[in-house]
Amino acid sequence: MEDMDTRALDAKYYMPAFGRTMKIVRGRGSCVWDDAGNEYIDCVAGIAVCSTGHCHPAVVEAIRWQAGELIHCSNLYYVPNQAELAEKLVEITGLGKAFFSNSGAEANEGAIKLARVRTGKKEFVAFTHGFHGRTCGSLAVTHKPAIREPFAPLEPACTFVEYGDLDGVAEAVNSTTAGVFVEPIQGEAGVIIPPDSFFKGIREICDDAGALMIVDEVQTGIGRTGEWLGIQHTGVTPDIVTLAKGLASGFPIGALVAREGLEFQKSEHGSTFAGGPLACAAALATLGVVEEILPDIPRKGERFRRGLAAHNPRVRGLMIGISVGERCPEVQQRCAAEGVLVNCAADGNLRLVPPLVITDDEIDRVAGVLNAALD
Ligand SMILES: Cc1ncc(COP(=O)(O)O)c(C=O)c1O
Known part of the structure; x- marks a missing residue:
């Protein structure tokens, strides 16, 4: 060649x-x-x-050690490090149970499925300038016309409201809304930080309508903002949190964590690679380091x-x-x-x-x- x-x-x-x-x-x-x-x-x-x-030496060592023991085994079996990582994510989010993916977009896909299957509703509300990923589902709740329009029509149906506009949220959320997707700080938009009252208001509107509040912490999570989660600055507890980017220091992994009682039942969701032994080892080592520097x-x-x-x-x-x-x-x-x-x-x-x-x-x-x- x-x-x-x-x-x-x-x-x-x-x-x-x-x-x-x-x-x-x-x-x-x-x-x-x-x-x-x-x-x-x-x-x-x-x-x-x-x-x-x-x-980071702790992350490198965790990956090296796990690579010498078992790289992959399938979610048909108990996976080394997976339950320990789920426990840690539940602890830092204050929610109920976790489920793993391979990326942020996939974590949001999981959140869309979980919201639909548990609420029985189909539609979503999200925000202008928001970004949730490039897969068809996560793109459907992503606002930027230039990246979504070439791939239309996209599912699920999503109504976009100006980021920060609570009246707009109240108007858009109705009995067909499965969930509201929101970033605590919009990252791809250029680090846009709304007031805490915005998130408190979304929580109330979701509670009144029986819709789920889904907070996308793919960019803001795992210590980035000085708390484990960006939403923890606001005092609001969401129904679902999605994580990815900083979770394993560069080893691909994503996760969704949902409140107690909100979970996938057998066969409702799955993935060949997600939550594998290496990814979970890298994530556990990462969380250990972040805990110290947080x-x-x-x-x-x-x-x-x-x-x-x-x-x-x-x-x-x-x-x-x-x-x-x-x-x-x-x-x-x-x-x-x-x-x-x-x-x-x-x-x-x-x-x-x-x-x-x-x-x-x-x-x-x-x-x-x-x-x-x-x-
Ligand atoms: C807030 C947010 N959600 C989701 C994603 C998509 O994550 P991934 O690229 O891992 O699919 C990103 C990526 O930039 C993001 O910033």
Whole structure:
């Protein structure tokens, strides 16, 4: 076979669904290196995935050990680490039982199915600028016209309400509504943080209508915001929570956790790979690391807030958004040239979701580079 570099191979053999630039070949802690040996502080972190940093020794060791024992066995059997992980997720969410998937979109698919089968209702309410995944079901509750319209018609039927508009929610939710899908902070939209009263209001409207409140914590969960869940800042308890990204430090896994009594019965849902021994081992190790660093995350967020104060950042824990406008891609490039990876989310919003292990020195360096790029 002819000798081609990765970029040429990718162009020839991989479908061009992503706009790729650099090739990252190694990661440790908050840093990654590209194939030319350049070092970056990684405030993208696999898009809020590498929660414990790159290649955390505890996560690497858990995967290595489990890989030597049993990689896969099927959900036909009791799976090593699976019940222990379910117990831990129930403990941190305060809900009743868990079910695993392989991604965030799939966790939301599960939530759609669970809401339909237990309520007997078919329709959903979700929010403008919200993002819940790319599978047909999760896309049906995702708002952005550019990514959903080419695939219409999508099921389930979903009514979209302006994010933050409680009157709109009250109007949209009715006796046919199985559930309301909401992110505690909209991540893909660029870190949009509504007031706590919004979530309290959704809870009340769902209770009155007999609809389920489904909180998508795929991006905000597992310590990202300084609590285990983003919704825990608001004092509201949802019926279903979905998780993925930060749960296993980059090993693919998703989960839904539902309140007591809300569960799949035999044969109602399933998956070959979901909740396998390796994924659960990586997740358990990740949760152990996050538990230790969780109390310090709000302080780190405040350090970012102070460092970036000139640009009015929206900050909750280590989820940070800055409105930059059309200069966003240019700012992203300038930061990369200075050794800091950041990412443009929707509508000219710069998003920072660094590893939760980021150090004070790294935060200060990121703030310095960003301020220079923004000025
Ligand atoms: C809030 C939210 N939900 C769901 C998803 C989809 O997750 P996945 O890409 O793992 O399918 C994402 C991904 O960005 C997300 O941010």
